[in-house]
Amino acid sequence: MKTTENLMNKAYSQEEFKKDAPKLIDMISKELAASLTKEMPETIKRYSPEEQLRFWQEDFSSAALVELSVLMEKVMSHSINFHSKGYVGHQVAVTLPVTALTSAMMAYMNNCTTVYELGMAGNAMEKVVIDCLAEKFGYNKGATGFVVSGGSMGNLTALVTARTSSGIEEQNYYRLAIMVSEEAHYSVERAAKIMGIRSDNIIKIPVGNDFGIRSELLERTYQQAVSEGKIVFCVVGCACTTSVGAFDNLEAIADFSERHQLWFHVDGAHGGAVIFSEKYKHLIKGIERSDSLIVDFHKMMMTPPLSTAIIYNTGNRKVNEFSPKAAYLWQDQLSEEWWNSAKHTLECTKPITILHTYVIMRLYGDDIYQQNVDMLFDRGKQFAEMITAEKNMELAMEPKSNIVCFRYLPKNADADKINQIITQKLLEDGSYYVVSTRVRGKYYLRVTIMNPFTDKACLERLIVKIKEIAAKEE
Ligand SMILES: Cc1ncc(COP(=O)(O)O)c(C=O)c1O
Incomplete structure (x- = not known):
C-alpha cells in the first residue's frame, strides 16, 4: 500500500533535520574521543564480503522505516575506524573533526565549481588556496591551478595538459612517450593508457637502493627512445612513491627535463605536503622547477576525499587544453576564466571540496x-x-x-x-x-x-x- 503521508513536507522539514543532527554529532564525538584516548580502540571488525552483503541485504529488505541515527550506528559498526590509533594501513586521512561539519555544509549548499555562478565562493576559494600553495611550492608569479577529484584525476589532467602544451601534432600522437619511475603510482600508467599512449612508450626508469629513480639513467634512456622514433613529451617525478614512500631526486629530473624541454610533472599526492615542514621540505627540493604538480588534501592534509590540488607553473602551459564548446555554460570557449573551472578540468559538476581546506587554513593556519x-x-x-x-x-x-x-x-x-x-x-x-x-x-x-x-x-x-x-x- 502506497503511503498517503506527504513525504516531501516531511523530508524537507526543519524539525526532521533538527531531530537527527544532534544525535549524529553526539555519535561522532563519542567515537572520536574513544578512538584517540582509549589505549586500544577497535580499528576493524572484519566481516567477509559475503557476510557484509547479507547484512545489508537483510537491512534493505526490512519493511520498517528506520531512524537515521540507528542506521548510522549500523554503518559505523560495519566500517573501518580511521580515527583509531591502531589504523596504520593505507594513506587515508584521519580527517579533522571540523570537516564533518564542512561536509554537511557542502552537502546542503550543493554548490559546485563548474561555472562561476554555481559556486561563486567555492571558485574564488580555490583560486586563493591554489595561489597560496603555488607560492609555497616556489612556482613563478602567475601560476594557475584547480582542485580536482583525486590524485588519479590530477595525474591524468596534468598529462593531458602536458601533451597539449607540447604542441605535438595529433598525427604524431602514436609516437608519444613518457618517462616515469618503475615505482610510480599506477595512476600515472593508467592515465597514459587512457590517453592512448602505447604500453612500450610508457618508459619505466629503474630505481636504486633508496627506491628513488636512478637519475643517471635518464639521459641514456631518453636517447634510446629517440633513436626508436619515440617522442618523449613528459617526465614524471614521485614525491613520494606509494609502496615504500621514496622521494625521487627532483633536482636531477628538473636538469634533465630542462635540457630536452620536456614537461616535468611531480606526483606529490602523498608527500607534497612536506612543503609545509621546515624539517622535511628538503625532500622535494627541485619541485619549484617543475611544470605541474599535484598534492592530495585528502591524504596528509586531513580532509575527506576526493580533493586534489593541481598546480601549473607559468611558462610551458598552454591554457584551454580542453577548450570545451558549451554555449549553455559560457560564450567564449577559448578564454582562460579561472572562475569557470570546468573549462580546465575533466570534470563538469565538481563539489567545492576546497571548503575543507580553506576552513582548516582559516581556523588553524598552515602550521597545522x-x-x-x-x-x-x-x-x-x-x-x-x-x-x-x-x-x-x-x-x-x-x-x-x-x-x-x-x-x-x-x-x-x-x-x-x-x-x-x-x-x-x-x-x-x-x-x-x-x-x-x-x-x-x-x-x-x-x-x-x-x-x-x-x-x-x-x-x-x-x-x-x-x-x-x-x-x-x-
Ligand atoms: C603517489 C600517489 N599518486 C596518486 C595516487 C592516487 O590518488 P587518489 O587515490 O586520490 O586517486 C596515490 C594514492 O594512493 C598515490 O599514493
Whole structure:
C-alpha cells in the first residue's frame, strides 16, 4: 500500500533535520574521543564480503522505516575506524573533526565549481588556496591551478595538459612517450593508457637502493627512445612513491627535463605536503622547477576525499587544453576564466571540496600541516628504529616518510608465508589495520602512520602482537 503521508513536507522539514543532527554529532564525538584516548580502540571488525552483503541485504529488505541515527550506528559498526590509533594501513586521512561539519555544509549548499555562478565562493576559494600553495611550492608569479577529484584525476589532467602544451601534432600522437619511475603510482600508467599512449612508450626508469629513480639513467634512456622514433613529451617525478614512500631526486629530473624541454610533472599526492615542514621540505627540493604538480588534501592534509590540488607553473602551459564548446555554460570557449573551472578540468559538476581546506587554513593556519607532517614522519622514523632494534625483524629500507615497510624474519620458516599469516591474523584480531606490499619480490608488512595520536606505546603493542602471532606459527 502506497503511503498517503506527504513525504516531501516531511523530508524537507526543519524539525526532521533538527531531530537527527544532534544525535549524529553526539555519535561522532563519542567515537572520536574513544578512538584517540582509549589505549586500544577497535580499528576493524572484519566481516567477509559475503557476510557484509547479507547484512545489508537483510537491512534493505526490512519493511520498517528506520531512524537515521540507528542506521548510522549500523554503518559505523560495519566500517573501518580511521580515527583509531591502531589504523596504520593505507594513506587515508584521519580527517579533522571540523570537516564533518564542512561536509554537511557542502552537502546542503550543493554548490559546485563548474561555472562561476554555481559556486561563486567555492571558485574564488580555490583560486586563493591554489595561489597560496603555488607560492609555497616556489612556482613563478602567475601560476594557475584547480582542485580536482583525486590524485588519479590530477595525474591524468596534468598529462593531458602536458601533451597539449607540447604542441605535438595529433598525427604524431602514436609516437608519444613518457618517462616515469618503475615505482610510480599506477595512476600515472593508467592515465597514459587512457590517453592512448602505447604500453612500450610508457618508459619505466629503474630505481636504486633508496627506491628513488636512478637519475643517471635518464639521459641514456631518453636517447634510446629517440633513436626508436619515440617522442618523449613528459617526465614524471614521485614525491613520494606509494609502496615504500621514496622521494625521487627532483633536482636531477628538473636538469634533465630542462635540457630536452620536456614537461616535468611531480606526483606529490602523498608527500607534497612536506612543503609545509621546515624539517622535511628538503625532500622535494627541485619541485619549484617543475611544470605541474599535484598534492592530495585528502591524504596528509586531513580532509575527506576526493580533493586534489593541481598546480601549473607559468611558462610551458598552454591554457584551454580542453577548450570545451558549451554555449549553455559560457560564450567564449577559448578564454582562460579561472572562475569557470570546468573549462580546465575533466570534470563538469565538481563539489567545492576546497571548503575543507580553506576552513582548516582559516581556523588553524598552515602550521597545522607542519605539525601533522613532522609528527607523522618523526613517528615513522621512530617506528623504524623500533623495528631495527628487533633481532627478528627487518626494514625494506630506511623510511623517508611515514610509510614503513618491514617484515618478521622467522628462524626456520618461509618469511613470505609467515608475514602473510601475520597480516591475516592482525586483521582477524581487529585492533590494528596493517597492509602489505611486495618489495623486490618479497612480501613486506606496510605501515603508514596517518594518525598523530598513534603513539610509541601503541606501536610497541603492535610489535608485541606481531611477535606473538609469529611465535605461534613458526
Ligand atoms: C603517489 C600517489 N599518486 C596518486 C595516487 C592516487 O590518488 P587518489 O587515490 O586520490 O586517486 C596515490 C594514492 O594512493 C598515490 O599514493
